[in-house]
Amino acid sequence: MSISQMEQVKTIRNKITRFMMMYKFALSELETKVDILKEEFHLLHDYNPIEHTKSRIKTPVSIMNKLHRKGCGTSFSSIRENIKDIAGLRITCSFISDIYWISEMLSNQSDLNIVEIKDYIMNPKPNGYRSLHLLMQVPVFMSDRQENVFVEVQIRTIAMDFWASLEHKIFYKYDQSVPARLLQELKEAADSSNELDLRMERLHREIEAIKGEQHHDDAEELARFMIDNKHFSIPAALMELLSEDIKLGKSGV
Incomplete structure (x- = not known):
């Protein structure tokens, strides 16, 4: 490889690294905000609505594969315009009410721009999938400019997360060709999971009411x-x- 070719490869590498860093920094910004909310609720309400979080960034290979599936160009501007889930954050809660509570708190952050909300809890997918999806723009301050970076946030209960993980593993095992019998059982499991969420929500409210009465005086x-x-x-x-x-x-x- 000639010196000019090596310089070209180095330039491309640096551009890709800088591009991916923006999504890493956006996730870090968002995770910091979530950590602050967790601590605030723990101190003020003696209760933490967030069980745990998990973040991920798509690999360059995954990004390219998605571009090809969508039939899009391969420029950085094309990636920004057509792939909004390069950075993702999953927030897992105990109760359904926590999901909307967290969503509202994030929406109230003045520097976050909620671009789109997909409520698969009120309107589950046909296969039974439930979750609340927020597409937001997070400001990232680089050395020479500010970038508003897209991050997809999924907020769900422990039961929803368990079902989604199981469904993903089954589809991976069968290479997307899942027998109809298993699809039906997955849908029934999703309904049972939702019934459990609703029952736990009711118990949670009753316990909180009892605690409030005990500490009132x-x-x-x-x-x-x-x-x-x-x-x-x-x-x-x-x-x-x-x-x-x-x-x-x-x-x-």
Whole structure:
């Protein structure tokens, strides 16, 4: 390989690396936001609506294969325009209500632009698949410019995630040609999974109501909080001062 050819390969490599880095940085930005939400809910509500998260970035080979399937050009602009799921983040929750709670919180982030919402919970796919999909643009600040990078976010319950994982493994094993009998059983399993989600949602609400009644009169306990595993108590004088501010509508937090 000549020197000029080597330089050309190096230039192409750097362009591809820079392109892929933008999606990595966008995922990092989004994961940081999710981590902040998790900690906020843990500290303020003694409850974490997010069980776990998983991120992924499509490989260059996967990107090229999808471009060919869609019959699109192979330029960077074509990739940006036609492939919106290069970066993906999956958020798994315990309850259905958590899904919409998290979606609302992300929608309220002023620097995130929600481009599209696909609600496969209210409108499941024919095979039984359920999940909430958000297509959003995340701002990434590079050394010489700002890029708004697409990230696909899937939010689902543990039961939905288990079913989707099982369905994917079955389709992979049968190379997309799944027998009709198994397809029917998968659909029935999805319905059973949804029934479990609805039952757990009801139990969750009843337990939260009971907890609220138990702690309603425990003023001393309510005046305690914890940050970075350190316990703090709100002084009575500060509590009285802030109570007056809240009554006058002066609370700024």
